[in-house]
Amino acid sequence: MLLNLCGHDFHYECENLCRVFYPNDSVRIVYDADDPAALTSRMETVEGGFRLSASWDGARETLFVPSDAPRLAEAQELAAAKTIFLLLQKRTGYTPPWGMLTGVRPSKLMITLMREMGALQAQDYFTDTLLVQPDKTALAAAVARQEDRILRASRPESYSLYLSVPFCPSRCSYCSFVSHSVNSPSARKLIEPYVKLLLREIAMTGEIARELGLRLESVYIGGGTPTTLSAAQLSAVCNAIAAHFPLRDAREFTVEAGRPDTITRDKLDALHAAGVSRISINPQTLNDDVLVHIGRRHSAQDAIDCFRMARDAGFDNINMDLIAGLDTDTPDSFRRTLGGILALAPENITVHTLALKRSSRMVQEENALSEGGAAVAEMLADAQSRCTENGYMPYYMYRQSRCIGNFENVGWCRAGKECLYNVYMMEEVHTVLACGAGAVTKLREPHGPMIERVFNFKYPYEYISRFDELAARKARIKTFYEEYTY
Ligand code: SF4
Known part of the structure; x- marks a missing residue:
């Protein structure tokens, strides 16, 4: 797709909007070209202000910005984006749920606007100026209120600790993370040396945080699937954290147990004994056919059994992840999944929208993102109303590129059980x-x-073979705080 900018250089917003409507196309920008095949966005000086227009294949949208408009450059950029939005909306018949909002987290912007202009005006700005759909505006406002409350508890000296365990028992078909599948003996051999070095890195990092006098807020072990490790390895990692960090001061210690095919009672007991306060069990769907389709080696019943086992082991804060839009899933089967999850009453439910890899079949199909979007819209609306009815509130949200239908991922929680x-x-x-x-x-x-x-380093084998280089990089933590003292 050729995007021709004439008389302005608002390329960032204009290009992003083209990608929202045409996610499969690469967008090439040219300036002041005379090419009838291009989508042309033009700004011209006219009496009393500026005319912004977008034209393509004989269709045209035009807006006027007066020269005394407050924040003139911003108003011009918004008008340029809006003309493209209106042109492409008519051409494709597709209305993006988040309107012209691209490249910024909705709740982050909502918090900023609420502080600047108040809650009602902020929501009006979302719907009237950014053309965000009213239900998404309401969602962003609800999340912003929760996030704002949580963020206010963070102090200048606060920090959180993240540990990565980048191993999984097999690879899910939609995965875009760097995670090493350990279904071969050679891959499994990496785990032991990896854990040994991780213990060293934990000790080094804890020492630096202690010397700097930082205050630990939360700990998160993610991946991959941390429960790919054995119970003994999990205990070793958690004990190292407890030995080198003031774990008792932390307000939260989460382990992403992740896949039910890695969770056993001895691992859950090891985590609970080590002070882990929150775990995540992620079935993604309770439809067995869909689980097979996405490359999972466990059944829906396995996920339910794991959840009950975790309750028995004493966990009172459990998250379950779901994905809307998995290949072969339908609104009906998603509804049954939601029913099954709500019956278990976890404290957190995170509802993701499938983000497609560039190479996937759905991305290659014409209009797949917007067509798949209708089904996903139904799934997300269902999730929103049933989570709300069941006493959950949305507390965090983010959007990814290449999400079906340009939707969002939302964390729902019972009061006081958010993942900080x-x-x-x-x-x-x-x-x-x-x-x-x-x-x-x-x-x-x-x-x-x-x-x-x-x-x-990204991959476990690099982490193992180049650990000393990586350890040397840690020195930057101290010099950073020396430069930016608090
Ligand atoms: S469990 Fe998560 S990290 Fe592991 S392969 Fe599946 S999607 Fe990727």
Whole structure:
């Protein structure tokens, strides 16, 4: 797709909007070209202001911005984006649920606008100016209220700890994470040396946090599937955290148990004994046919049994992840999945929208994103109304690129059972010290917006063979805090 910008350079918003409507096309930008095949976005000076227009194949949309408009450049950019939006909406017959909102988290923007102009005006701005659908505006406002409350508890010296266990028993068909499938003996051999080095990295990181006098808020072990490790390995990792971090001060310790085919009673007991306060069991669907289709080696009943086993082991804060839009799933079967999950009454339910890999069959099919979107819209609306009816509230939300229908992922929770780490990490409100392959430490300036990332090696074999290099990078944590003292 050719996007021709004339008289302005608002390329970021204009290009993003083209991708919303044509996710399968690559967008090439040209300037002031005379090409009838291009979508042309033009800004011209006219009497009293500026005319913004978008034209393509004989269709045209036009808006006027007066020259005394407040925040003139912003108003011009919005008008340029809006003309493209209206043109493509008519051409495709597709109305994106989040309107012109691209590249920014809806709840983050909503929090900022609510603080600037108040709750009602912020919601009006979403629907009237950004053309966000009213139900999505209401969702963003509800999430913003919860997030804002959680974020206010973070202090300049706060930090969270993230540990990565990038192993899984097999690969799910939709997976886009860096995770190592351990279904071969050679892959399984990586786990033991990996865990040994992870223990060293935990000790080093804990020492740095202690020297800096930072305050631990939350701990999260994710992956991959951390419960790919044995009970003894999980105990070793948790004990190392307890030995090197003030775990008793942390407000939350989550382990993403993840796949039911890795969860056993001895692992759950090991985690509970180590002080883990929240776990996640992620069936994604309770439809056995869909589970086979996505490459899972467990049944819906296995997920239910794991949940009950976790309750027996003493866990009173359990999350369950679902995905709307899995291949071969339908609104009816998603409804049955939701019913099964709600009957278990977990404290958290996270409802994701499937994000498609570029190469997947659905992405290749013409209009798949918007057509699949109708079914996903039904699933998400169902999830929203039934979670609400059952006493859950939305507390965090994010959007991914290449989500079917351009929808969102939402964390629902019972009051007081939100996952704090999810909110802190998403909002980048304080430092996250990270250990393990693929983990990224995010250093946040205590009294300012500066964020700096320190990357670990992505793959377990690199993590093992180049650990000393990685360990040397940790020095940056101290120098960062010396530069940006609090
Ligand atoms: S469990 Fe998660 S990380 Fe592992 S393969 Fe499946 S989607 Fe990827």
